[in-house]
Amino acid sequence: MRDVDMHTHSHYSDGADSPCDVVRKAKEAGLKAVCLTDHDSHLGLDEFAAALKEFDLDGLAGIEVSVYSHGEVLHLLGYGINHTGPAAKTLNDVLQTNWRALNSRIIEAMNKYRAAGLVDVTPEEMQKTVGAKGPIQFKLWLRDYRQRFGGVSPETAKQEQEKGGVAHASYDKKRFLSPDDGIKLIHEIGGVAVWAHSGRLLLKDSIKHELIFTELLETGLDGLETEHAENRGVEYVLVELANRNNLIRTGGSDYHGRHKPKATLGNHGITHDEFLALRWRLGK
Ligand SMILES: [Zn+2]
Ligand SMILES: [Zn+2]
Known part of the structure; x- marks a missing residue:
């Protein structure tokens, strides 16, 4: 500690x-x-x-x-x-780039979940339900949602994502900021x-x-x-x-x-x- x-x-x-x-x-x-x-x-x-x-x-x-x-x-x-x-x-302004990257595949991920009959809500409804506040939606929320409202164990929730390829469909990492831009942003804001x-x-x-x-x-x-x-x-x-x-x-x-x-x-x-x-x- x-x-x-x-x-x-x-x-x-x-x-x-x-x-x-x-x-x-x-x-x-x-x-x-x-x-x-x-x-x-x-x-x-x-x-x-x-x-x-x-x-x-x-x-x-x-x-x-x-x-x-x-x-x-x-x-x-x-x-x-x-x-x-x-x-x-x-x-x-700068973080828009990452928000777009993070959200780029959430629709795809949600559709896979819906097709598998695991969730029946929109990304916005899910965000509200799990209490997440940011503009960013994470694969974690899907797991959280399944655990809390689908009654599955954390392990099962994780397996569901891996099976459906959702874990990899949740965002497009290539669209994130470059290290240059990331460091520049942090320095610019002190x-x-x-x-x-x-x-x-x-x-x-x-x-x-x-x-x-x-x-x-x-x-x-x-x-x-x-x-x-x-x-x-x-x-x-x-x-x-x-x-x-x-x-x-x-x-x-x-x-x-x-x-x-x-x-x-x-x-x-x-x-x-x-x-x-x-x-x-x-x-x-
Ligand atoms: Zn980290
Ligand atoms: Zn961290």
Whole structure:
């Protein structure tokens, strides 16, 4: 259990809880600080800021931007971002690209579900029913819907998607922003850009990891998420890479509420001292 969880999702992307509930639960878990990092969405950040005040907890506004490079979907975390005024316009403009990518195949996915007799609602109705708030619709919602309203187990809901090819039909990854655009966006709104859970790629293809890491560094990458469940076994490589390149190091559980029960708040993260040093370096 760590003091600070820098990676959480709310129902503004594919998490299950409201931003307020994320903060309340972080407080109850005894954390000193928490960051909200919804996928391709800044829409929960006002509620998040209000909740930090209400529960007297430290934290930074964040986002997790999807980008596509060399056949891989990468996630870039942005921390200390602005999301109001001109920054809101920038976010809305740039993120359109990812919203289109994420929604590009949802109709196809829903049709497959309907043909199989699994759901009988429109994507909009489903979004409303599961309580998701963002403009983004995820394959996870389909699973959630099946579990809650179809009465199937999480395993069955997952199998249904895999069988129907729905898991792969839920979005078009090639249409995501480029890493360049992702980093530029995060910098433009005053944040630092951190490559999330890159251990996932390092374990799969270390040569590609090196290639992408080099390219991200040239584009202005500021940090690596060294503490994350998916970095298991290669944390030391990432820590070494971060230190050698004077990058910041972050960490978090990737909390999604009931959608991902194993990722509990603070089960990965950083210490409060590390977080304070980070804030100082960011001037936030
Ligand atoms: Zn991620
Ligand atoms: Zn995440």
